[in-house]
Structure formats: structure tokens, C-alpha cells
Amino acid sequence: MNDKITDSIVYVGVNDYDIDLFEGHYVVPEGMAYNSYVILDQKVAVMDTVDQRKTSEWLQNVYCVLQGRRPDYLVVQHMEPDHSASIQAFLNTYPETTVVGNSKIFQMIHQFFPELTLKNKLEVGDGDTLRLGTHELTFVFAPMVHWPEVMVTYDAADRVLFSADGFGKFGSRDAGGDWACEARRYYFGIVGKYGEQVQNLLKKAAGLDIAMICPLHGPVLTENLGYYLGLYDTWSSYQPEDDGVCICYTSVYGHTKKAAEMLCTELQDKGVPEVVLHDLARSDISECVEDAFRLDKLVLATTTFNSEIFPFMREFIDHLVERNYQKRTVALIENGSWAPNAINVMKAAFRDSRDILFTENNVTILSALNQESTEKLHALADELAMDYAGAQISRRQTIDPTAQFRIGYGLYVVTCNDGNKHNGQIVNTVSQVASNPDRFAVNLNKSNYTAEVIYRTGVLNVCVLNQQAPFRIFEHFGFQSGRDVDKFADYRHYGISSNGLAYLSRYANAYLSMKVTGIVDMGSHWMFVCELTESAVLNSVETMTYSWYQQNVKPKPEAKGKGWVCSVCGYVYEGEELPEDFICPLCKHPASDFRRL
Numbered sequence: 001m002n003d004k005i006t007d008s009i010v011y012v013g014v015n016d017y018d019i020d021l022f023e024g025h026y027v028v029p030e031g032m033a034y035n036s037y038v039i040l041d042q043k044v045a046v047m048d049t050v051d052q053r054k055t056s057e058w059l060q061n062v063y064c065v066l067q068g069r070r071p072d073y074l075v076v077q078h079m080e081p082d083h084s085a086s087i088q089a090f091l092n093t094y095p096e097t098t099v100v101g102n103s104k105i106f107q108m109i110h111q112f113f114p115e116l117t118l119k120n121k122l123e124v125g126d127g128d129t130l131r132l133g134t135h136e137l138t139f140v141f142a143p144m145v146h147w148p149e150v151m152v153t154y155d156a157a158d159r160v161l162f163s164a165d166g167f168g169k170f171g172s173r174d175a176g177g178d179w180a181c182e183a184r185r186y187y188f189g190i191v192g193k194y195g196e197q198v199q200n201l202l203k204k205a206a207g208l209d210i211a212m213i214c215p216l217h218g219p220v221l222t223e224n225l226g227y228y229l230g231l232y233d234t235w236s237s238y239q240p241e242d243d244g245v246c247i248c249y250t251s252v253y254g255h256t257k258k259a260a261e262m263l264c265t266e267l268q269d270k271g272v273p274e275v276v277l278h279d280l281a282r283s284d285i286s287e288c289v290e291d292a293f294r295l296d297k298l299v300l301a302t303t304t305f306n307s308e309i310f311p312f313m314r315e316f317i318d319h320l321v322e323r324n325y326q327k328r329t330v331a332l333i334e335n336g337s338w339a340p341n342a343i344n345v346m347k348a349a350f351r352d353s354r355d356i357l358f359t360e361n362n363v364t365i366l367s368a369l370n371q372e373s374t375e376k377l378h379a380l381a382d383e384l385a386m387d388y389a390g391a392q393i394s395r396r397q398t399i400d401p402t403a404q405f406r407i408g409y410g411l412y413v414v415t416c417n418d419g420n421k422h423n424g425q426i427v428n429t430v431s432q433v434a435s436n437p438d439r440f441a442v443n444l445n446k447s448n449y450t451a452e453v454i455y456r457t458g459v460l461n462v463c464v465l466n467q468q469a470p471f472r473i474f475e476h477f478g479f480q481s482g483r484d485v486d487k488f489a490d491y492r493h494y495g496i497s498s499n500g501l502a503y504l505s506r507y508a509n510a511y512l513s514m515k516v517t518g519i520v521d522m523g524s525h526w527m528f529v530c531e532l533t534e535s536a537v538l539n540s541v542e543t544m545t546y547s548w549y550q551q552n553v554k555p556k557p558e559a560k561g562k563g564w565v566c567s568v569c570g571y572v573y574e575g576e577e578l579p580e581d582f583i584c585p586l587c588k589h590p591a592s593d594f595r596r597l
Contacts, residue, residue, distance in 0.1 A: 005212070005220055006158045008135065010038045012046075012061040014054040015172040022170065023082075026189055027284055030182075033173035034058070034082055035216045037162065038065050039155065042133030043072040046097075047153065047162050048216060049086035058086060059093060070094060073122070073130070075137070076101040077164045078150050079108040083216050088113050098122050100130065102141065104149035126151075140204050142166070144197040146190055152201070159211035165191065166201065167228055168217030180231060183218065185290040187235050192293065192323035198236035202229065238326045239470075240296035243492060244274030245384055248288055249301035249333075250281055250310040255368045256335045260301045262369075263333075263377055270385040270392045280312040289319050292328075296506070297384055301333035304342045313342075317349045324353075327468065329387075329539070331359040331380055337367045355468055357539050359383050386538065387505035389494050403510040403535035406464040410543045413463040413477050414442060415502045416453040422488040422502040425450040426478035428546055430462050433529070440514060442528045449482040451526055458516040460530070461501045466541035469507035471553050479569060479588070498534050510537045564594040572597070 003011050013035035022028045034050035036058060044066065050058040062071075074090060074097050077083075087109065091097060098120040101109070106123060109116065124130070126141040135157040142150045145166060153162040169183035191198060213221040213228065221228055234241050247264050251257035260277060267275045274295065278288045292298050302313040309317075330350065334342035343362055350356045361380040365373045385391040415424035429443035442462065444451035454460045465473070477487060488494060493506035503511035514530035544553070555570045563574040566584045573582065573594065582591040 005037065005214065006160070008040045009155070009158060009160060009214075010040065010065045011220070012036050012038050012058065012065055013173065014050055014057045014061065015174065016051065016054055017172060019053070023190070026170065026185075026286055028170050030171035030175040030177075032082075032170065033217055033219075035173070035214065035218075035220075036062075037214055038062060038071075039132060039135055039137075040065075040069075041135045044069055045073040045075055045100075045130075045132055045135075045137070046071050046090070047075050047214075048077055048083050049074070049090055051082040052085035055086040055089045059089065062090075071097050072132075073097065074099050075153060075162075076105050076109070077153060077162065078147060078216065079105055079112065080147060080165070081112070083164075084109075084112065088116050091116070091118075095119060100124060100139075102126075102139070102149060102151055105151075108149055124151075140201075142197070142201045142204075144194045145201055146194050146197075154208050154210075159209050161205065161208065161210045161213050163213050163215045165216055166198070167213050167221060167232065168215040169219075171218065173219055179219070179228075181290075183231070184235065184241075184294060185286050186217070187232075188289050188293045188323060189286045192235070192289075195236040195238055195324060198232060202233055202236065205229070235293070238293075238324065240328065241294045242274060242296070243272075243388055244276070244295040245272055245297045245299060246276050246278070246288075246291040246295045247299040247301065248278045248280055248292065248313075248316060249299075250303065250312045251279070251301075251335075252303055252310070255365060256301050256303055256333070259333055259335075259363070259365060259369055259373075259377060260299070262374075263299065263301075263381055266378065266381040267385060270381060271390050272385050272388055280316050285316060285319060288316060289323070292320060292325065293323075296387075297329045297331070299331040299333065299380075299384070300346055302335070302342050302346070304334060304336035304340050304345075307339065307341055309342045309345045313346070314349075317346065321349060321353060325350075326354040326356065328355075329357045329359060329384075331384060332362040333365065333377075333380075334363070335365040335367070340364050340366065357468075357541055360540070386495065387493065389492060389496070389505070391495075399532065399534060400510075400536050403464075403512055403537050406510040406537070406543050410545050411465045411469075411474075411549055413465060413473075413504055413508070414444065414450055414454075415461045415463065415504075416450055416457060416459070417501055418449075418453045418457075418482075421482075421486045422494075423450055423453060423482035424463075424477050424487055424502065424504075425482070426474055427462075438532045439517070440512070440530045440532065442514070442530060443522065443525045444528065445525050447524075453482075454516065454528060455519065455526060459499050459501060460514050460516070460528070461497055461499070461503045462512045462514065463504040463508040464510045464512075465504075465507060465544045466509040466539065467544050467548055467552075468541055469544055469553070471555060473507055474549075474553070474569070481588075505538065509539050509541050509543060510535065563597045565597055567593050567595055 017031040037047040039045040100122045124139045130137045138154045249260035264277045302310045332343045334340045363376045412427045413424045414427045433441045494502040495505045497513045499513045513534035518529035520527040564578040
């Protein structure tokens with residue numbers, strides 16, 4: 001197969017429709033594409049080879065494109081055999097070709113082809129360039145994406161990124177269907193462990209003017225590149241992609257299966273945006289891994305087996321942990337007839353995982369569901385559904401007295417409603433000022449739109465942010481005004497409390513609904529003295545304190561020269577002197593809140 005990618009770049013890859021298991025264990029019903037490209041310029045460069053299953057077909061494609069010319073360079077970006085196995089056959093055909101690679105690539109060439117002597121080779125470093133004529137190739141190292149020798153190549157002339165295994169997918173190049181589905185399964189199956197390394201590569205790619213991505217698997221990406229880059233950013237930062245619950249279970253005699261199916265039905269009835277159910281003994285485990293990473297909540301249900309857990313569940317959890325599963329809510333259901341122990345074993349399996357929040361209402365089944373375990377299952381459904389806007393929660397305590405214990409010198413989102421839309425802002429001054437009756441003080445700057453609305457309406461919610469809240473929450477609620485934007489228009493992670501106001505259902509560990517009983521004019525601020533009307537604990541993640549935000553969330557300044565940094569949001573102004581009337585473009589704070597770098 002060969003076709004033009006640009007006027008001077010030609011595709012010479014091959015489709016493998018006969019392969020059943022990629023890398024020996026990934027089911028690929030639509031085959032696989034092994035991609036390779038030829039750049040035709042004053043000098044000719046061939047980008048990577050293909051799997052040995054398709055060597056002859058690939059060489060014929062290259063021959064047809066060259067039209068009698070001889071290749072000057074063979075660029076090797078990745079030494080995994082599905083891309084490198086034809087190196088020796090290529091050099092047998094074109095022995096004068098110079099092989100281009102980094103030191104680790106040449107080390108692996110010797111390992112895979114111990115009898116091969118390279119006649120001509122060009123070892124490149126990170127950032128080195130190679131001019132072919134009008135085309136100039138820049139080599140960017142991408143170690144552990146997903147082997148240590150990997151590099152990608154940027155062609156400045158046609159603005160093409162040859163991305164090695166990045167942005168690849170399962171399936172032949174002409175396979176139909178949604179790109180994201182098989183690309184996601186491919187990513188988490190093969191690259192998922194190396195999120196930090198992918199993030200590093202994305203930062204490098206951000207500085208390139210990319211019009212097209214040419215991966216080593218799957219289709220060439222030519223449109224809406226922001227969509228693909230955005231997905232890779234989400235996947236590699238381990239953020240959930242969609243709202244919903246993934247339920248994965250194993251069952252011996254059907255009782256655990258019944259509980260999983262009952263929970264699935266109840267969550268769907270409650271309006272949870274998406275619920276998927278997998279029998280781990282029968283489902284493709286890579287599909288289960290994909291859904292576990294795609295959705296924000298996971299339920300694991302299994303039997304106690306030899307004082308441990310059922311083998312399919314053990315294998316599944318191993319797949320998750322190996323790929324750095326994190327930033328998710330996990331619920332646990334166990335079954336046992338005399339010594340249930342599965343919950344303890346499953347919890348222990350995640351002991352080294354980051355930001356895993358276990359639900360309060362885990363369920364123990366003694367042989368079969370009874371009234372007690374069924375009630376616990378209902379409570380679990382309520383807890384799982386609580387985070388989703390529009391979901392129906394049947395059991396809510398009017399006031400949870402432990403919610404107010406979450407208040408400290410922390411950071412909060414205070415919400416209100418102006419009669420047309422929900423609004424909210426970041427606040428760091430909320431305190432309990434009396435206990436009999438409960439009274440709270442909430443201080444807001446008079447110039448803020450939230451303060452104006454609360455002054456007029458007399459009701460508010462305080463959402464206690466937890467340590468999982470990322471910087472984008474502070475950008476969203478703190479660095480823009482409700483006068484200009486509807487902050488909840490595209491924000492999905494909120495519920496509605498009894499007073500009709502929004503509360504954050506993700507990244508907050510509690511909310512408190514309040515009615516204003518008095519207002520004290522503090523000069524620049526109003527102090528709203530409030531009565532508690534409703535409160536609830538949402539999860540057990542620690543409250544985010546101001547010091548935690550400063551140390552772990554707020555970006556560190558990256559300016560290399562002289563400048564000033566905003567002490568509130570971290571924005572850097574580069575320059576010797578900061579204008580006295582300067583206003584931070586992110587958080588809108590004045591020059592007085594900046595300090596010299």
C-alpha cells in the first residue's frame with residue numbers, strides 16, 4: 001500500500017489482516033497496521049520498517065515509491081520488532097543506506113541482529129537535525145514511550161510529527177469505527193504505565209507547529225489535532241475521561257453476579273451518566289482496563305477464594321496497578337460463606353496506588369444477598385450516584401454534623417445563584433464562629449460577583465475543597481468572573497442541594513448550605529454571618545489547606561530571566577520593573593500581590 005501523505009511524503013506501510021493476537025495477548029479483530037513512510041527530497045529518508053510478517057510486501061511498496069532512486073537514510077525511531085524486524089532485509093537490498101538512530105537504538109540493533117554489521121550509521125542526539133533538502137528533520141527523544149530508546153521526528157517543511165508508537169491504535173489502517181475506542185485500549189494496554197514520560201513528550205510537542213501526526217500504527221491524523229492531543233493529555237495525566245461507573249465482577253455460583261447486576265440497574269435508574277458491567281472471566285481484559293481508566297468510578301466485586309481473591313480479579317487488579325491506576329473512586333463488594341476476606345485483599349493491592357478513594361459503603365455478602373447486604377448495596381448506589389448532576393439520591397441526611405469538622409484554614413468554592421445561572425468563586429476565609437447555635441462567617445471581597453449575588457439573595461453553599469483538586473479548579477472558579485461567564489455551563493461535576501444551589505461533587509469532601517443572618521461591612525469585604533441549613537460529607541479525602549495548595553498545586557514559576565511572580569496564582573511577569581497598575585491576567589490580583597523572582 002502506498003499513497004501520498006504530502007507532496008513529498010509517501011505512505012509505504014502494510015496492513016496485517018491475519019494476526020489474531022498483537023504482542024501475543026491483545027485481541028485485534030480488525031488486524032494491525034505497520035506504518036512506514038518515505039520522504040522524497042534531494043536525499044531520500046525511509047521512516048522505520050515493519051514486522052517480519054510483512055517484510056516482502058513492505059519492500060515492494062518502498063521499491064515502487066523510489067522509482068529507481070536509492071534511499072540515503074533509514075531513520076529508526078523504535079526498536080520493537082513490529083517496527084524494526086525488517087532492518088536487515090532492507091539493508092540487504094539497499095546496503096549503502098545510512099542508518100539514523102540514537103545510541104540506545106544502535107545497541108538494540110546489535111542485540112536483535114548480532115550478525116549485522118552496519119556499513120553506514122549516523123548517531124543523533126536529542127534535538128539534533130538532519131537536512132534532506134527542503135526538509136529538515138529534528139529528532140526528539142521520548143524515552144519510555146514506551147521503550148527507553150524511543151525518539152520521534154519532526155519535519156519542519158510539512159509540519160509533520162512522526163510519533164513512533166504515540167497516537168497509534170489497534171486495527172488496520174483502513175479499519176472503520178471511532179478512533180478513540182481502539183486508541184484508548186492501545187494506549188492503556190501498551191503505554192499506560194508511562195504517563196509521566198508521555199506528559200514530558202507532550203510538553204516538547206507543544207513547542208512545535210504540527211499540522212499532521214504520522215504514527216507507527218493506525219491512521220495518519222490530519223484534522224482536529226487538538227482532540228487527539230487533548231485525549232493523550234487526559235490519559236497520560238490519569239484523569240477520568242467520562243463520568244460513570246465501571247463494575248467488574250467474578251462469580252462462582254451466581255450470587256456475586258446478581259449483586260453486581262442489581263447495583264448496575266440501580267445506578268442506571270438513578271441517572272448515573274454511564275454504567276458498564278464486565279464479567280472478568282468472560283470479557284476481554286484489555287476492554288475492562290480501558291473502561292476502568294475511562295470512567296471516574298470503579299466497582300470490584302469478587303468472592304473470597306483460598307483466603308485470597310478469585311484469580312481473574314487478581315489478574316485484573318494487577319493490570320490496573322501495573323499501569324499506575326490512580327485518581328479514581330473504588331468501591332468493593334466481597335462474598336464469602338465462612339471467612340470473607342476479599343475486601344482486605346483488594347484494598348491491600350492498591351496500597352501503593354496514588355489518590356485512590358475507597359467508598360464508605362463497601363458490601364459484604366455472606367453466601368447470598370440478604371436484607372442487610374441488600375440495604376448496604378442500596379447505600380453504595382446512593383454514594384456512587386451522589387457525584388453526578390441530575391442523579392437521584394434517595395437517602396440524604398439533612399445535616400451531617402461531621403461536615404463542619406472539615407472546615408479549617410483551607411480553600412473553598414462558595415456558590416450562589418443570581419436567578420439565571422449558578423455561580424461560584426474560590427474563597428479562603430470560612431470559619432465557624434459559634435456552636436450553639438451553629439454560626440459561620442464567610443468573607444468575600446465586595447468587588448466579586450459572588451459577593452454581590454449573596455448580598456442580594458441571602459443564601460450560599462460552601463464546598464470544602466480536598467487535596468485532589470487540581471490547579472484547573474482554581475483557574476475555573478478563581479481566575480474568571482461570573483459577570484462575564486457562566487462557570488457551570490460546561491462544568492459537569494456538581495449536584496444541587498435542597499436550597500437550589502450547586503455544590504461541587506468532585507474535588508470537594510463536604511458541602512454546607514447556609515442562610516445569611518447578618519452582614520458586617522469590613523471595608524473591602526463583607527462578612528456574611530450564616531446559619532447552617534444542610535450539610536453532607538462527600539468523601540474522606542483530606543481537606544486542602546492553603547499551605548498544601550502552595551506546595552503541591554500552584555504551578556512553580558518557570559521564568560529563566562528577571563521578573564515578578566503572582567503570589568496568588570503563580571503567573572510570571574517577565575521584566576525588570578512591574579507596572580504599578582499591573583493586573584494579573586489570570587487571577588486579576590493587583591501588582592501588590594506580586595513578588596520579585
